[in-house]
Amino acid sequence: MTYTPNHSPCVEQNHPQFKELDQYIESLHLSPDDPRRKDTLIMTLHRAQEIFGYLPEIVQLHIAKKYSISHAEVSGVISFYNFFTTTPKGKIQVNVCLGTACYVNGANKVLQEFEQVLGIKSGQVTADGKFSIESLRCVGACGLAPVVTINHKVYGKVKPGDVREILEKFFIEEDKDVKEVSHA
């Protein structure tokens, strides 16, 4: 989804995802004259990424307009945080923690196993758009190291041998699970 200046805003107005985002933004009662309106920008970006799965330019422009700030400013904030992504992720997002505690407990081997089973590298999406893998740094559950999160679910003390079993569930009950997780 690339934005061109001639892109019709009608798409945004009738789109359920944009409607959801707008409802959230409206609840913030932004005032264009308030210099502190930007305080909530990161929260809104979080929400937008939850809704859309990623932050494409059309979403960035939409948010910039709502906040009366430039697209560049929104883009700059997004680029600063690893958490935000501007490329689509899979419906099922596998995040392997490579923070210190997880790493020393063999998280890199867990990551390798996910890569092998799904046939993609970290940062990539499977061809059917279903799975993506990312590595991240510390989710604050070091006691459970190594930690893997899949969408909103946390898996602790994961061993390479557990990977197939974890994924099996997503392969089999795919439709049900996808729905559950994407609207979690």
Add this chain to the structure above:
Amino acid sequence: MINLTIDGQLVSVPEGTTILDAARKLNLDIPTLCYLNLEKIKYLNKVASCRICVVEVEGRRNLAPSCATPVSEGMKVITNSKRVLSSRRKNLELIISNHPFECLVCAKSTDCELQKLVWEFGINTQRYTGERSEHPIDRSSGALKRDPNKCIMCRRCETMCNEVQTVGALTAFGRGFNTVVAPAEMNPIVTSACVYCGQCVSVCPTAALTGVGYIKETWEALFNPKKHVIVQVAPAVRVAIGEEFGMEPGLPVTGKLVAGLRRLGFNAVFDTTFGADLTIIEESKEIIERIEDGQDDLPILTSCCPGWINFLEHQFPDLKYIASTCKSPQQMTGAIVKTYYAQKMGIDPKDVVVVSVMPCIAKKYEAALPSEQTYGIRDVDYVLTTREISKMLKEGSVNLNHIQDEDFDNPLGFSSGAGVIFGGSGGVLEAALRTVYAKMTGHELEDVNFTSVRGMAGIREAEIQIGDRTIRVAAVSGLGNARKVLEKIQRREERYDVIEIMACPGGCVNGGGQPYAEERDEIIEKRMHGLYQIDRNSRVRKSHQNPAIQALYEEFLGEAGSKKAHEILHVTGLMSESVECHH
């Protein structure tokens, strides 16, 4: 007042003063790099990112950046201790460890503030080598060149673009060592909100932001015997180019510049000021028609400045329709050269090359727009900045200090004082008022000086009595100020009849293509005074009294606003359909 000592000297300064400013009061020149204060245009960059201005403050563990540290009572500051000097040197050496060593062939060489500091510090070796950032160079706009490899993250451009101009084209993208100042999503600048005002170029300490150059293309045209090469010179160039030859800022060097350009081999040297007079004839007709007809499409907004027109299109598309449809003086001059002049000389317009010398970066972008053509031929082929033409003069062995004045060529060489003042903020409005007054009342003005619309203030408003009508006008410079005025118009809080808007604070005298000057407040004013001086000494001070313009209408265009005038001198279809949602 706060009392403190700096290097053992007592000084009293008002509360809130920075150590840097207090030191300057004592004539202590603490070196700076990222810091920049241009008071007249309300520009202040003190992000304290370069750490070149650090000083030692007694009782503090860390060195303090003097540009961003306010003074306090009894403070004891040392600006040149061993620790200070070695820290500054180390910081500078670290900055240049990630900077290309290509000063010899760099566009900014001898005007580079980084180079100057390195030279002043006597750094003669590259002490640190390490990872280097590598980014593609962006020439996508054909106007503004971005070379992020030369960026030192001083953030001056961001402050200019976002705070003063409120364009919002640039951001710091990424994090840590990989951060790069770029448009949103690191997209090519041509797809961004950039308007090419070039004010970022004026404040960039290095060559990270410059103009896209057309010197090579111009020389090639000049040495091509099949081409008839015309040059036109904008008003603001003549009061600034002297600086490149060591002359006093603001000194008008019109005759010398004309002579110099002729030495370079241009077949004719014309004056963009002629095009400015022509703009006034066409625009004043529009102004009078709109004032007399109705109120719906007022105020009329001037269209001479392409940076401003770009801003209008990007940021206020709903107001696009109230802008004048007149092409800018650069484009009008080019169009008349390729129609009237070519016809008169019996030359095929395809063999005519129009080069213009402009104080501007946006003019490069404007000249390449598809709408800026006449009968399918580009009005202007190459746009050079004041800086570029001074390089060509130097390469072509022309020293403006040692050349006799010469006159512009005819028929596009005669111009009025009204045309010349286009180069400063308020000038277009004043020039238009001189003509509008005469056309609306049937009387000529005795005193042509509308001093209320002159000056450096960002927004200047006035009420002008024309016959039994009072018209409300404003002269605005700097796009942040333009935004304020346009928002008032959108909210219908203010009513104006005519508004002149220039993208650069102060107008073209402070254009993005003018000679570099770090602290330029005073220089801009001197250039502006130079323009008014030319106007004062002009034989003709009203555009409609310019005999060359009168002849052009008699011989070629018919009357102001004629069908032919519209075909050649106005834009149609430039304003793309605005996107509205009807659901």
